[in-house]
Amino acid sequence: xxxxxxxxxxxxxxxxxxxxxxxxxxxxxxxxxxxxxxxxxxxxxxxxxxxxxxxxxxxxxxxxxxxxxxxxxxxxxxxxxxxxxxxxxxxxxxxxxxxxxxxxxxxxxxxxxxxxxxxxxxxxxxxxxxxxxxxxxxxxxxxxxxxxxxxxxxxxxxxxxxxxxxxxxxxxxxxxxxxxxxxxxxxxxxxxxxxxxxxxxxxxxxxxxxxxxxxxxxxxxxxxxxxxxxxxxxxxxxxxxxxxxxxxxxxxxxxxxxxxxxxxxxxxxxxxxxxxxxxxxxxxxxxxxxxxxxxxxxxxxxxxxxxxxxxxxxxxxxxxxxxxxxxxxxxxxxxxxxxxxxxxxxxx
Numbered sequence: 001x002x003x004x005x006x007x008x009x010x011x012x013x014x015x016x017x018x019x020x021x022x023x024x025x026x027x028x029x030x031x032x033x034x035x036x037x038x039x040x041x042x043x044x045x046x047x048x049x050x051x052x053x054x055x056x057x058x059x060x061x062x063x064x065x066x067x068x069x070x071x072x073x074x075x076x077x078x079x080x081x082x083x084x085x086x087x088x089x090x091x092x093x094x095x096x097x098x099x100x101x102x103x104x105x106x107x108x109x110x111x112x113x114x115x116x117x118x119x120x121x122x123x124x125x126x127x128x129x130x131x132x133x134x135x136x137x138x139x140x141x142x143x144x145x146x147x148x149x150x151x152x153x154x155x156x157x158x159x160x161x162x163x164x165x166x167x168x169x170x171x172x173x174x175x176x177x178x179x180x181x182x183x184x185x186x187x188x189x190x191x192x193x194x195x196x197x198x199x200x201x202x203x204x205x206x207x208x209x210x211x212x213x214x215x216x217x218x219x220x221x222x223x224x225x226x227x228x229x230x231x232x233x234x235x236x237x238x239x240x241x242x243x244x245x246x247x248x249x250x251x252x253x254x255x256x257x258x259x260x261x262x263x264x265x266x267x268x269x270x271x272x273x274x275x276x277x278x279x280x281x282x283x284x285x286x287x288x289x290x291x292x293x294x295x296x297x298x299x300x301x302x303x304x305x306x307x308x309x310x311x312x313x314x315x316x317x318x319x320x321x322x323x324x325x326x327x328x329x330x331x332x333x334x335x336x337x338x339x340x341x342x343x344x345x346x347x348x
Contacts, residue, residue: 029246047102071124075108082113084159084342087146089168093248095123099320130248135259139174159345162186185277193293220251232321271300278306279337283314
């Protein structure tokens with residue numbers, strides 16, 4: 001069954017045509033994003049209220065060692081040296097060009113250099129939309145990109161932090177497990193250390209899907225609840241997810257679902273190996289990723305410097321889908337942790 005057509009209020013026929021186009025390949029996604037860029041930034045969401053004065057923002061495409069064209073973006077304070085650099089790992093189906101735009105502006109206006117990329121197959125990067133043929137390879141692509149960022153002469157001496165949301169939390173943890181001493185810390189927002197039981201198909205169906213994936217890895221066959229409905233508590237903000245026009249909204253592809261399941265199983269087994277300074281933030285009422293595994297990560301990680309904050313009654317999208325007061329609280333917790341750790345490392 002084809003996914004429901006996206007309908008956005010006040011969108012003319014020409015723009016609707018871009019929305020209805022097949023977005024399997026990057027050129028269609030790039031056209032849609034270009035057409036909707038200003039509309040997105042104009043929506044009435046607290047994330048887009050941060051002024052951009054004093055920020056230097058750049059977008060580019062870089063071809064990685066696998067020959068894939070990767071979309072990258074940076075936000076830097078225009079007139080001062082950043083306190084530290086924050087490298088972002090986005091969530092499943094997402095991009096760094098919509099809600100994260102607002103998150104990055106807020107971090108950058110508080111003195112941080114923020115760098116982000118769309119994974120292959122997501123957002124504006126090359127690759128079949130929503131397809132993760134190998135989670136390990138995706139993590140290697142992320143490590144490759146951020147290693148280049150950190151090698152820039154003007155950034156080389158600065159503290160470096162990973163920032164992962166949801167599936168991006170799993171990407172950040174895997175990057176750390178592959179390079180245990182490469183980062184000065186990680187901020188994990190509702191990390192995907194385990195997919196909530198509510199979101200996973202029954203065991204027998206999972207086994208069948210694993211078998212079918214060997215022959216049809218790209219097929220969109222995995223049953224899934226509506227992610228926006230499960231993740232965004234605030235109804236008005238939930239409606240705004242429709243403006244994330246290049247997010248992947250179809251059923252998960254078979255190989256993607258299997259890679260996510262295998263990755264969470266691996267991370268759950270290796271929690272004790274996590275050794276870097278950690279800030280873990282999770283909504284207690286999250287039914288997308290399991291908050292009990294964030295508690296287990298906090299308890300089992302061998303890091304001597306770790307902090308877990310659980311937000312009562314909050315859902316999955318802590319920085320995008322909660323009340324303005326809750327979003328401000330989560331930001332305040334992130335910034336105070338970043339400030340404390342940056343100062344400790346730079347002595348300023």
